[in-house]
Ligand SMILES: Cc1cc2nc3c(=O)[nH]c(=O)nc-3n(C[C@H](O)[C@H](O)[C@H](O)COP(=O)(O)O)c2cc1C
Ligand code: SF4
């Protein structure tokens with residue numbers, strides 16, 4: 001399989017002009033190029049749902065870094081996905097920290113696992129939803145809470161709300 | 173007399189986030205006046221004399237921190253706004269930023285002026301997407317109105333504010349972890365000294381402050397230090413080193429209460445007042461067993477300790493680490509203390525950055541042991557092992573680089589000391605108290 005080769009696609013795949021321009025446009029905000037690493041990883045992952053090795057090399061190229069430096073930073077943040085493990089169309093994070101656990105967060109995560117047929121970190125077969133657990137997402141007044149990409153959804157405390165949310169995300 | 177909110181004074185207005193609305197309420201008048209009338213050092217002096225202490229968790233006096241910057245430095249100097257807000261059960265800054273972004277921005281501009289910063293980085297956790305977009309809109313409005321950028325409001329002072337998004341790591345809230353992350357590296361906290369004020373972001377003098385701290389600066393400069401000192405708790409006469417706990421605080425209340433949320437009150441409210449007067453009482457009419465008083469890192473309080481005032485000294489009197497973020501999470505009498513501690517230990521072993529062996533291994537082992545309890549395989553001697561680990565990891569015993577490990581150890585020490593019979597019984601019974609098993613991969 002071609003994905004087994006980390007160098008696969010070099011010289012073939014290319015970041016789009018708009019992605020490159022967005023990254024380059026951020027350079028003047030910082031006194032050194034490396035500071036654009038996290039913003040660049042976000043821009044690429046938003047576009048590709050992952051950051052493949054070839055994209056890491058291109059980011060490194062734009063920022064005058066070695067690909068290893070980009071990889072070192074990226075791998076620290078469990079948030080970013082490699083080319084072998086891309087996100088589905090929507091990332092659904094279920095909070096598992098204390099305020100949510102006290103109001104049924106564990107049960108909520110189990111329900112999502114069962115209804116989506118996946119374990120946390122996995123993506124549904126249709127590529128639509130990646131399920132993950134999160135540590136406190138800062139929405140504890142609405143526990144149990146989840147995130148849809150980067151937006152909070154509060155008080156997911158009834159099976160019907162679970163079903164409705166899944167339906168909504170499947171239809172995106 | 174009921175307390176009138178200041179920081180959240182505009183939060184319920186229909187257009188609380190727009191520049192127009194903010195200006196209608198007198199917003200940015202203070203900034204305009206201060207830029208004309210006061211020098212940078214005078215602003216720092218005013219903040220110092222107010223007694224304002226950082227709201228991010230450590231409670232360090234804000235004005236004093238600003239004076240640690242090298243005198244006469246040619247610049248650049250940076251201000252980093254710490255909106256990582258990942259301390260579990262804490263969401264006050266999210267509300268502050270989402271409801272009144274211009275107030276935060278005015279606080280940033282005033283503080284940046286005081287410390288002579290030319291650039292402020294607004295480091296916000298990725299999970300606050302809504303807050304990020306609201307703040308971006310506020311920043312754009314401010315630039316368009318000449319409140320940010322070159323020669324703001326017609327003064328000689330220029331300031332840029334840039335948003336920088338995190339990527340889901342708790343340790344980015346530790347100020348030097350934040351700086352490393354901003355620089356594009358893994359968020360490994362730095363060994364201090366040098367402190368950021370001397371050598372911070374991009375090796376330049378840097379001040380890191382919490383947004384709630386900076387929002388207070390607006391009101392201190394508008395209403396004066398005496399006004400600020402009329403709110404909260406004066407210094408403890410028995411403690412000559414106590415600078416007092418002045419000003420308003422945004423308290424979060426969550427967990428087993430009927431109306432969870434954020435409430436602004438003078439520093440020094442008790443946990444019991446928060447629960448009964450503002451949290452709508454304990455959920456489903458049950459009794460509380462305890463709470464975590466200021467985010468996960470501060471330890472555990474029992475119900476009998478609920479009359480403790482949540483100021484910078486109160487929690488310490490009952491063995492907790494401190495005020496922390498002022499975020500109280502209540503658990504009721506039917507909640508197993510083992511389940512609570514299991515949750516807290518899992519958090520810290522997941523979030524340790526792995527740089528220091530005592531923290532990486534210690535948080536890992538504490539979770540493994542407590543997980544064994546939850547599986548019904550606890551052993552009597554485990555409690556002593558847990559206590560020993562909890563006691564030996566952290567900045568205080570001097571074995572780690574940052575305070576995450578202290579925060580990881582504190583709830584373990586507190587919980588075992590305050591609920592020992594329950595732990596012993598749980599271990600003896602040998603059976604899991606969990607009503608439902610966790611999904612396996614959730615670990
Ligand atoms: C593990 C750890 C996590 C922290 N997380 C945060 C945070 O999310 N937000 C915050 O403002 N301060 C956090 N702090 C405290 C910061 O290091 C720093 O003291 C604070 O941002 C200073 O701002 P202040 O003086 O305005 O409170 C954390 C500290 C530690 C040790
Ligand atoms: S104490 Fe823990 S979180 Fe802090 S630097 Fe060391 S390993 Fe990292």
Ligand code: FES
Pocket residue numbers: 095096097098099100101135136137138139140141143145260261262
């Ligand atoms: S504990 Fe779930 S949002 Fe805070």
